[in-house]
Amino acid sequence: MTTTRRNLIEKVWESHVVDQAPGEPDLLYIDLHLLHEASSPQAFDGLQLAGRRVRRPDLSLALEDHNVPTDTLLVKDAMGGAQLERLRQNCEEQGIELFSLGDHRQGIVHVVAPELGFVRPGMTVVCGDSHTSTHGAFGALAFGVGTSDVEHVLATQTLTLQRPKTMSVEFVGEPPTDVTPKDLILALIANIGANGANGYAIEYRGCAVQNLSMEGRMTVCNMSIEAGARAGLIAPDDTTLEYLRERWGPAAADWDEAVDHWRSLRTDEGAVFDRTVQLDVTTLKPFVTWGTNPGQAVPLDSAVPTPDSFGTGAEREAARWALEYMGLAPDVSMRDLDIDTVFLGSCTNGRIEDLRAAADVLRGRTLAPTVRMLVVPGSMAVRAEAETEGLDQVFLDAGAEWRLSGCSMCMGINADRLQGIQRVASTSNRNYEGRQGTHARTHLVSPAVAAATAVAGRLAAPTELPAPGRGSAPHLQGEKA
Ligand SMILES: CC(C)[C@H](C(=O)O)[C@@H](O)C(=O)O
Numbered sequence: 001m002t003t004t005r006r007n008l009i010e011k012v013w014e015s016h017v018v019d020q021a022p023g024e025p026d027l028l029y030i031d032l033h034l035l036h037e038a039s040s041p042q043a044f045d046g047l048q049l050a051g052r053r054v055r056r057p058d059l060s061l062a063l064e065d066h067n068v069p070t071d072t073l074l075v076k077d078a079m080g081g082a083q084l085e086r087l088r089q090n091c092e093e094q095g096i097e098l099f100s101l102g103d104h105r106q107g108i109v110h111v112v113a114p115e116l117g118f119v120r121p122g123m124t125v126v127c128g129d130s131h132t133s134t135h136g137a138f139g140a141l142a143f144g145v146g147t148s149d150v151e152h153v154l155a156t157q158t159l160t161l162q163r164p165k166t167m168s169v170e171f172v173g174e175p176p177t178d179v180t181p182k183d184l185i186l187a188l189i190a191n192i193g194a195n196g197a198n199g200y201a202i203e204y205r206g207c208a209v210q211n212l213s214m215e216g217r218m219t220v221c222n223m224s225i226e227a228g229a230r231a232g233l234i235a236p237d238d239t240t241l242e243y244l245r246e247r248w249g250p251a252a253a254d255w256d257e258a259v260d261h262w263r264s265l266r267t268d269e270g271a272v273f274d275r276t277v278q279l280d281v282t283t284l285k286p287f288v289t290w291g292t293n294p295g296q297a298v299p300l301d302s303a304v305p306t307p308d309s310f311g312t313g314a315e316r317e318a319a320r321w322a323l324e325y326m327g328l329a330p331d332v333s334m335r336d337l338d339i340d341t342v343f344l345g346s347c348t349n350g351r352i353e354d355l356r357a358a359a360d361v362l363r364g365r366t367l368a369p370t371v372r373m374l375v376v377p378g379s380m381a382v383r384a385e386a387e388t389e390g391l392d393q394v395f396l397d398a399g400a401e402w403r404l405s406g407c408s409m410c411m412g413i414n415a416d417r418l419q420g421i422q423r424v425a426s427t428s429n430r431n432y433e434g435r436q437g438t439h440a441r442t443h444l445v446s447p448a449v450a451a452a453t454a455v456a457g458r459l460a461a462p463t464e465l466p467a468p469g470r471g472s473a474p475h476l477q478g479e480k481a
Pocket residue numbers: 038039066128129130131144411
């Protein structure tokens with residue numbers, strides 16, 4: 001008997017193939033379909049036009065996130081309000097569970113689904129949203145899909161998909177303690193480029209990945225799409241089981257059986273990938289973006305690069321455009337960039353560990369007088385937990401705004417949109433032109449760097465701040481070169 005050695009991606013893919021024909025995309029069964037108000041209206045319309053009903057409402061879960069105002073429960077924007085209303089009607093008509101504004105389970109779809117135990121190893125998960133890759137943290141194969149695919153899944157609970165190539169990304173060694181999961185993924189994208197994983201699904205490997213918490217893993221997998229990948233996943237292990245035991249275990253009659261299956265979900269010894277990338281993380285530093293794609297990133301303690309330092313003509317041209325939009329000159333130290341707004345939140349970094357990391361920096365300190373900071377928990381459950389721990393008070397005492405949960409300033413399609421030319425340090429995942437407001441200049445950072453930046457008034461790492469209570473922003477700015 002020949003045994004085929006398979007990687008994790010192949011195992012999950014193959015166990016969901018419903019139909020297959022040479023030269024054709026595969027038809028995959030979808031275990032969980034996540035929906036939000038911004039990408040689902042046309043899909044429901046199409047379904048209705050075709051006279052169909054949702055095939056498995058019980059495998060669908062809907063959230064309100066993109067358009068929710070995070071300062072009050074009152075939706076003021078007409079278009080956003082209409083999208084929310086449509087989602088409510090569609091879910092009601094089709095019997096789909098919806099966590100609406102005002103519900104204690106509401107929040108960003110990619111934060112809520114895992115925290116409530118909806119996502120489990122070996123599943124296929126889709127959503128009409130590119131950051132569905134987040135759920136790969138559980139060893140699930142999770143894809144962002146387009147509106148017509150959303151309709152297909154609503155109608156059939158299956159999807160035709162081109163099989164992705166497989167990529168192994170190994171973080172080699174242990175990172176220094178001030179390096180966060182956000183820095184790992186920013187460094188990787190800077191290394192392979194914003195298109196570096198086009199057409200691939202990534203498996204993240206190495207002890208630096210195994211040592212991450214589930215939340216850290218979600219941050220890494222979340223940004224797989226920013227390297228162009230279709231999906232990014234991590235093999236389930238004891239950390240995964242521990243997380244799920246609390247959230248899903250109590251409801252699961254077949255827990256032991258499930259665990260046996262999950263333990264088999266790992267890349268076989270000797271299995272091959274279409275591409276292998278290794279990144280030594282032992283001397284990694286906190287990373288920050290300088291440009292208008294997430295791959296245009298450098299260590300925080302370095303300078304804005306010169307366009308001529310890039311290898312290809314296209315990269316040089318892209319760097320020139322980016323510097324112009326960002327209002328930056330080459331060779332300026334990243335730590336000399338004054339920041340107007342700090343955004344802590346999003347499906348990348350809006351979880352409780354992210355809030356704790358930022359609060360640890362802000363405790364006993366105050367924001368620079370020139371900085372506005374928004375703290376937007378990824379879900380109402382995260383918000384409640386933060387309040388139990390007193391983190392809300394830390395943020396408020398520092399001078400930050402403490403908000404309700406939603407996508408908020410991650411994507412300026414709600415009231416948390418920046419006006420005019422503003423430089424932002426943001427814990428979100430995208431920094432393209434106009435993402436956070438027509439002229440907003442986004443620097444993607446980790447929660448710790450976001451908090452330190454809010455205190456310093458310029459891009460800064462926590463280690464640069466004076467001890468709490470002693471340093472004020474003017475003092476710090478006075479120290480600036
Ligand atoms: C609105 C939605 C479809 C979009 C996505 O696909 O990811 C948004 O969530 C984003 O982050 O850009």
